[in-house]
Amino acid sequence: MGRRPLITRDGAARAALEIVDEGGPAALSLERLAAALSVRAPSLYNHFADKAEILAEVARIIVLDTPRVPDPEPGRWQEWLVEETTLFRRSLLQHPRAVPLVVEHLPQPLLVRLYQQYSRLLAAHGVPERMHLFLLEAAHRMAIGSAISTANGRAALQSLDPGTGDGPPVAPDDEDERRFVEMVRTFLRGVDREI
Template sequence: MGRRPIITRDAAARAALSIVDESGPATLSLARVAAALDVRAPSLYNHFADKAEILAEVARIVVLDSGRVPDPEPGGWREWLVEESTLFRRSLLRHPRAVPLVVEHLPQPLLVRLYRQYALLLGAHGVPADMHLFLLEGVHRMVLGSAISTATGRSALQELDPEPQPASAEEDERRFVAMVQAFLRGVDLP
């Protein structure tokens, strides 16, 4: 009978995410992850080939922890896409120091799987297939760009305002939602 492993891939990735949340991505090391799990660093190689694979798993966790909005009612795909993108952005902003890691290390197979899933839903709501990638990529870029801007505190408009006032989290999210809604209204679709 085999022994149950002391650590799991998920536990190691969540420990890595905690380190990034607490101290930033520059402080992440296999030794710190191992110490957080109370194991030796070489034991992590039973679960990950290298640090890049841990970072990909951290990105996967942040993305998948965003939750899901129920499938939309007929004609409600725009509102659904706004809500879905808002949940994703919230998940990113729960881990502001991890946002750059998600951008850089998001596993391509996960992104493809999610895009396919969302494209099927858009197709079921009458959105032409040739618009699926345009819509999904456009909203995805808005989510990432907005999250990076908010997480780093580097709004492009700060340079234009001589006395910028930081927006509350609610106001920041309201602006994001308005931006995505404006994008979707500008697309000539059913």
């Protein structure tokens, strides 16, 4: 009967994510991660080359944990993209302190595979190929930018009119996502004129 390893790559990355969730990226050290896993720090090098590789795996997990939306019905690709983008933003905001890691350690190979899959879907719905990367990259950037703003305490504005207070009022948390969704829909309505 073989021994089961004390550390798995996924388990270590998820433990690292918990540390980042609690104290931010600066709180993560190999020693602290090893202690959370009840192992010694050098044993982490059996699974990761360095701390940067751990952070990259944390970013990858956040992207992988984003729920996927079923393929859209004919003529509904825009709502599908709105929902995909919103779920990605929600995934990021489940780990507000880790959002910068997703930007810094962007899981490029994973995103390329997702973009290829989504490009095939857009093609099947009659979206011109020249628009695929533009649409996917724009939606991706909107989700990340909005998540960074929200994670830093800068929710969507209620209006452009600053009113009579010291500054413009910000939307309550439950309004923030609704405003994000409307932003993506407005963008897609504009794009629809170009298709």
